[in-house]
Amino acid sequence: MISNRLIRREAKRLHRLCLVEGRLDEARVRAVVDQVLAQRPRGYLRLLSHFQRLVKLDIQRRTARVETAVPLPEDLRERLHQQVGQRYGPGLYWQYAVEPALIAGLRLRVGSDVYDASVLGRLRQLAESFD
Numbered sequence: 001m002i003s004n005r006l007i008r009r010e011a012k013r014l015h016r017l018c019l020v021e022g023r024l025d026e027a028r029v030r031a032v033v034d035q036v037l038a039q040r041p042r043g044y045l046r047l048l049s050h051f052q053r054l055v056k057l058d059i060q061r062r063t064a065r066v067e068t069a070v071p072l073p074e075d076l077r078e079r080l081h082q083q084v085g086q087r088y089g090p091g092l093y094w095q096y097a098v099e100p101a102l103i104a105g106l107r108l109r110v111g112s113d114v115y116d117a118s119v120l121g122r123l124r125q126l127a128e129s130f131d
Contacts, residue, residue, distance in 0.1 A: 010047055092110070103118065
């Protein structure tokens with residue numbers, strides 16, 4: 001039986017093979033999965049499970065989710081891309097969502113970082129300060 005440490009090490013190695021200029025390459029990910037499935041080495045299901053976890057974490061880390069109360073105009077999107085791109089680097093995956101509950105402003109989540117510049121967020125901070 002192959003140890004979990006060896007499986008995790010191999011999954012990390014495969015993950016690094018899928019990076020091109022610091023970004024995950026979808027074609028390489030598919031090729032790695034196909035190759036592992038074709039070879040079926042010992043512990044390949046655990047290997048693919050760890051590899052999948054690393055790929056998901058990489059995608060989450062490189063995803064910028066923008067929530068606004070109203071649809072964001074294109075010029076503001078471009079400014080946001082530039083400013084956030086300076087901090088997190090190029091190659092972010094952008095997701096936009098309209099959340100009327102925010103009242104005004106926006107909430108930005110990049111990986112585990114959250115920037116809340118919404119009226120709802122300020123109201124929550126104010127309510128917490130009274131407790």
